[in-house]
Amino acid sequence: MASPVHLRLAPTGAEAHPSAHALLLDLASTLVDDPVLTHDDTGRPRIPGLAVSISYSHQLVAVAASYEGPLGIDLEEVRPRDVDPIANRWFAPQELEWMERQPDRLRAFLQLWTAKEAVGKALGTGLENGGLRRPTPAGLTVVHPPTAGSAVLAVAFRTPGAGARRVTHS
Template structure:
């Protein structure tokens, strides 16, 4: 399926793909696809590298660098990209973990209290929603979870309002959790090619953007 950015729109693209045992190669492939889509160039012209801090870089051999972010978990790699400003993405697999104990150790008191108030069967999901949001916001800020990033307050996941919600104390930064398809079908947030990633329903994904964006396009590779 061909994909191209719409001129004049600041759309955030999120690409999901399998690693097939070679995570770096899968990430480079999705980064080139992101570069081709948003920079309007052939994927063979897209250069992929890293800056001095280890963050991914994408360009087409000119002065225009594409803001991108990469995350991976258990056989899956995710790339987020946009033309209009900073972006961060994080993905985790749903799995059993001691959500309340981890929240008491790492999260702000009000977030740990919110998590404790969730029904027992929803606490792991709630923990991962907060965790991925914090990771994505840290990447959009360019400093990860350094300087107390795990205690940086996040907007409550799943509440009423827009998909991307303002992050307290960060200016124009917003974060949310695009709805992923349970089995590779349309997710409702953008085009999903046929034969997509069947494992998407096992994932929790957070997306952070610096400033307003026109929408989110989700592409299962």
């Protein structure tokens, strides 16, 4: 049986979790003994025995961990902004059509954006090499776990049957 993806979401600067790294280590300590956080040459966090990912905004930090990878997480705060120029430049026609049908265009944009970022993190490429135009590749699933309403969160992980079975909130 494949392992779940474990998530934590906290305000930045909170006493219990002052940084993304502290939150990630706190989560990892529930999954492995004495986790050690390092970074690869690109700056991606590494904890032996786990696939991990970090995302943060001005007000929130989100971390994810699983015993299996690939894994990516992205978080964007919901705040007023003009998304049309970016969407029109980078999103596929079917994505733009989907956005038009949604009751909240900003949230729809953020769902697409965070999904693309999470996939890029899972693949280890970020948004490079056409990441904003990249469809979710076979073998990865993207979900949008609920947040308190002030942010959109996306998690990309191995498709059920090929890795992760469920997403849990710790």
